[in-house]
């Protein structure tokens with residue numbers, strides 16, 4: 208925020224720290240419209256690990272300036288909460304296990320709803336300890352605002368992902384196109400909930416029956432499926448209290464296999480202006496959904512392979528006595 212130094216709230220630097228039970232008053236004139244964030248500047252690591260932070264939106268005095276049809280905002284958050292525990296760990300540096308928007312994870316995050324052709328703005332601020340490449344399907348958006356204010360029109364360029372560094376804020380705008388569009392952080396473990404990082408990779412291993420037998424001995428035992436982690440999206444597992452499935456959420460075609468920083472931008476031709484209610488899943492026009500090919504597959508066009516010996520690297524391994 209642009210404000211007098213003494214209203215800036217940095218404990219020890221511009222004011223005394225606020226002890227529990229005390230109240231301080233902040234007064235300043237909002238000089239500039241835009242998207243800002245706030246958080247305590249006392250014992251930051253603990254207070255931010257516990258989620259004490261928020262967005263501060265300043266709208267232009269003249270409502271015609273920077274006008275859009277839908278204006279969404281959320282704060283990116285990260286928590287390290289041991290499954291079964293009630294309190295976030297407060298000294299975690301990078302290995303957080305819950306990645307949130309407004310302290311919620313998918314599918315607990317509402318869809319972002321719009322009518323076809325509407326101008327949609329999404330603002331997001333990052334007060335986590337790592338960057339988040341935010342990615343929207345089905346649209347080319349422009350970054351129209353940063354922490355420092357609105358980006359002049361001539362300085363905007365089309366994008367599908369924008370990285371939000373630690374402490375940054377970004378505003379994107381786009382013209383809505385009908386459909387159900389994934390909107391998520393592009394770091395794949397940020398679209399997961401609490402997960403065991405030491406899960407062995409058993410892709411290609413036929414371990415039928417093994418997991419069931421071990422889980423009789425070890426209640427929360429889990430192995431990666433032989434076809435990858437997605438096997439676990441539809442697996443029902445007993446969970447300790449106060450935690451979430453690693454990935455979750457169902458779509459019209461099956462499990463979504465994602466949690467964390469993910470939601471769906473739902474754009475409909477008949478969504479009423481100003482109606483933010485969930486319109487349900489998209490009804491795709493006939494012939495516009497990918498389908499299974501059941502006939503024989505044609506030979507793919509490939510570049511001719513080089514003759515076996517030309518250019519083969521020859522290496523001599525140490526050891527042995529043959530010369």
Ligand SMILES: [Cu+2]
Nearest residue numbers: 339392394397
């Ligand atoms: Cu992320």
